[in-house]
Amino acid sequence: MAMPAAAERPCSVETVAAAGPGARAEAADLPPQAGFLLGAACVVALAAWVWAALAVWQRGRQGRPIVPPRACEPVPWSAADVAVVFAIYLAGTTLAARLLPPQPALADSLFAGSTASLLATVAAAGWLHVRGATTRSLGLVARRWWEDVGLACGALAFVLAPLLVLAGLLDQIVPYxxxxxxxxxxxxxxxxxxxxxxxxVVAAPLAEEFFFRRVLQGWLERMAPANAWEPVMASSLAFALAHVGQGLAWVPLTLLGLVLGRIAQRTGSIVPCILLHALFNAVSVCLVVVQVSAQPAAG
Incomplete structure (x- = not known):
């Protein structure tokens, strides 16, 4: 969700655009050790993608679903409830910004924004629970946690390398x-x-997956045929538009949103989506840390 003041939004896939192949001139100045680590990460990501692509191809050849469906119940909330949840998030981030000084330190803005997002998520879940939602309809039940972990890791292997490459190419057009x-x-x-x-890795996946993949997409799925792509596409576009203003980051975010949305639709749970989102962001942060740690601290 949107972050207040200078902190803007929690890191998401868009961080890769700054830390990955799109780092351009800065990457050329990296010492050998950092360059080796980044190169090794790219090789691992490519190997993981080949493995995941072969697994997807084999499942398709055998007529097996890429994401095995699970029995799930439709969400009970209405359009009015979605509007209330959106208002809760907006009020939370606005209040956090108002409580900060006129020109807050970035660390303070980041902490306030993350806290506001998490508190807004709890408040939104509480509102929907009062309106009749159960833990299961909220998508927060991990009855098959081992499958959720495996699904998140497999999806990460499938999307990581393509999005790294895409983010790098887009950064050549519009620097991130x-x-x-x-x-x-x-x-x-x-x-x-x-x-x-x-x-x-914590605030962004929890807040964004709950709002976009469960509250918004879950409501849209009520009005669409089973397994329809329209709710998935709508939630992924909304997810991407929430990050407009960060270069062309919305392009890879749209693709990531499609994967996250399809997983949520097929499983009726946002647990694997939160795990995938968190893993992807963790990789993004690691890439940034490796790059910037090899350079003298400015300021």
């Missing part, structure tokens, strides 16, 4: 800039890295 990356360039300490990691 994000306050979190600038923050890590000037702060290499563990506190800064931990703060960014919490925002990107």
């Amino acid at each position: 800039r994000h306050p979190l990356v600038d923050y890590l360039r000037t702060h290499h300490d563990m506190h800064a890295i931990g703060l960014v990691a919490v925002a990107a």
Whole structure:
């Protein structure tokens, strides 16, 4: 969800556009050790994609679904409830921004925004529960946690390399800039890295997957035929538009949103979506940290 003031939004796939192949001139200045780590990461990502692509091809050849469907119940909330949830998120982030000084430090904005997103998620879930939603209809039940972990890891292997390449190509067209990356360039300490990691790997996946994949997409699925792509596409576009203003990051975000949305639709759960989102963001943060840690801290 949107972050207040200078912190903007928690890190998502768009971080890769700044840290991955699109780092351009900065990557050329990396010392050998950092360059080796980034190169090794690219090789691993490519190998993982080949493995995942072969697995997907084999499933298709055998007539097996890529994401095995699970029995799930339709969500009970209405359009009015979706509007209330959106208002809760908006009020939370606005209040967090108002509580900060006129020109807050980026670390303070980041902490306030992440806290506001998590509290808004809890408040939104509470509202929907009062309106009749169960833990299962909220998509928060992990009855097959081992399958959720496996699904998230497999999906990560399938999307990581293509999105790294796409983000790098798009960065050649419109250079990507994000306050979190600038923050890590000037702060290499563990506190800064931990703060960014919490925002990107905890706050962003929980808040964004709950709102886009369950609240919004779940409601749209009520009005569409089973397994229809329209709700998935709508939620992925909304997810991408929430990050407009960060270069061309919305393009890979749309593709990631399609994968996340399809998983949510087939499983009726956002647990594997949260795991995938968190894993992807963790890779993004690691790429940024490797790149900026090899450079002298500015400021």
